[in-house]
Amino acid sequence: MLEYYEEIKSRIVARDEEIKNILATLDAGKHLILEGPPGTTKSTILRTVTDVANIPFYIVEGNVDLTPSKLVGHFNPSKVMADDYRREYFEKGPLTRAMEGGILYIEEFNRVPADTANVLITAVEEGELAIPRYGVVKAAPEFRVVCAQNPFDDVGTMRVSRAIYDRFCRISLGYQKELEEREIVRAKTGATDERLVRIAVRVARETRRHREIKQGASVRGAMDMVAIAEELRRGLTRLSGGKPPDDELEVLRPAMLSAMSGKIWLDETTERTPEAILDEILRMVLSQPEFQEDDPGPNDPDGGDDGADEGGSRNPGSPEATESDEGRS
Ligand SMILES: Nc1ncnc2c1ncn2[C@@H]1O[C@H](COP(=O)(O)OP(=O)(O)O)[C@@H](O)[C@H]1O
Ligand SMILES: [Mg+2]
Incomplete structure (x- = not known):
């Protein structure tokens, strides 16, 4: 074949x-x-x-x-x-x-x-x-x-x-590189808001590295977040007579929670809720230099490669961390 x-x-x-x-x-x-x-x-x-x-x-x-x-x-x-x-x-x-x-x-x-x-x-x-x-x-x-x-x-x-x-x-098959995941999300959702695509993909990837999450969200989580965020933004804009929401969190947060809270498996030892952990991840992502609103952002200095290796993985048991070993745990 x-x-x-x-x-x-x-x-x-x-x-x-x-x-x-x-x-x-x-x-x-x-x-x-x-x-x-x-x-x-x-x-x-x-x-x-x-x-x-x-x-x-x-x-x-x-x-x-x-x-x-x-x-x-x-x-x-x-x-x-x-x-x-x-x-x-x-x-x-x-x-x-x-x-x-x-x-x-x-x-x-x-x-x-x-x-x-x-x-x-x-x-x-x-x-x-x-x-x-x-x-x-x-x-x-x-x-x-x-x-x-x-x-x-x-x-x-x-x-x-x-x-x-x-x-x-x-x-x-392991998780794909960040650039590839963005491309999948763009292709599948038809989204043109590049910032939204990048944030959703980064959030999904961060869930795979989080120490309280046993299995993070797949690229599906990012696709869903983008699709919901776009609908929500359209809806909120219409409801306020054509004025888009001032705060992007009004769109990002509910879209993320709806898209991802059911797709992550928390570690048994955590006492926090998926919502609390996702909120923390979103805050952390938005504070990264490339997502600061006034910063145009470095254009993928590392070629968008699998960012999971910077500073080592915080979650050695996660699929992302063991992607290159033979996958059997
Ligand atoms: N490399 C890829 N190219 C295009 N679309 C992809 C790719 N990887 C995943 N997807 C999309 O992501 C979603 C999940 O992929 P899927 O093949 O169902 O995953 P799996 O069967 O491994 O759970 C599907 O909508 C699929 O179209
Ligand atoms: Mg399948």
């Missing part, structure tokens, strides 16, 4: 290496685990690849209720009751459909119960799956399983077994 690289690239900001590596892995006939915190382009890359290459794509949300039969399919009980087990009464699940020629994408894979994961092992290992009373489903050459997971997820997760890791390849 490397022949689709240019077209895929035209829809995704940066990620050149990762995209090439994902394509090569799939081209080699391998199944894949994508590991990275939320909002790190995992779904977007797969969606874009399958769209551009015109490959059927089946998405499944991994959770404890994902039973083997939800993945494989089941006989329609009322038809079987009324008649008998007939092949045409079998309702194919996403795994069976993907085996017929497509990609099965399982999100939050580390939440999938072990017996369901074992069915996957059989399908990728044997290249076929025996379904009682239906028959043997053989995997088409295009069949691939791609699993996505957040290595820092600790909500109802199972340990993904060695047996799975041994049969899958693994590519890890």
Whole structure:
């Protein structure tokens, strides 16, 4: 699928290496685990690849209720009751459909119960799956399983077994650089207020470094903040007869709280609220020299590179801080 690289690239900001590596892995006939915190382009890359290459794509949300039969399919009980087990009464699940020629994408894979994961092992290992009373489903050459997971997820997760890791390849995706995140936010929101974009991206990035936050906001948090702030500013301007709010905090603060307070996971030891911590982050961001209103700001002296390394990370357990290690904690 490397022949689709240019077209895929035209829809995704940066990620050149990762995209090439994902394509090569799939081209080699391998199944894949994508590991990275939320909002790190995992779904977007797969969606874009399958769209551009015109490959059927089946998405499944991994959770404890994902039973083997939800993945494989089941006989329609009322038809079987009324008649008998007939092949045409079998309702194919996403795994069976993907085996017929497509990609099965399982999100939050580390939440999938072990017996369901074992069915996957059989399908990728044997290249076929025996379904009682239906028959043997053989995997088409295009069949691939791609699993996505957040290595820092600790909500109802199972340990993904060695047996799975041994049969899958693994590519890890970390947070993108600040310049890239701004570009994503601009592209997705259509925002033209550069100051707003920069503030929202910086706030999201600071949540990833904060010592009281276990997992900070993704680029989605910044996108939401920008979209809400623009609506709010329009609304407030209209309500006051065309006069925009004097204080940008009237717009930034509620937009930030609405966009981000539900997206950050606080450390268990903190007694503060997400709102209090976010307020502190916004104040801190606005006091940075490049965001002082009368200062035009240095134009990215560091090329907008991943600012996380200045002065070391304040949060060694955070995804940002461990982005370059193998992501397993
Ligand atoms: N590199 C990127 N280029 C363009 N859009 C991106 C990029 N990374 C993330 N996004 C956007 O951010 C949002 C979250 O990305 P997504 O792929 O769903 O993340 P994940 O599946 O890793 O949680 C989506 O709206 C997506 O379009
Ligand atoms: Mg996703």
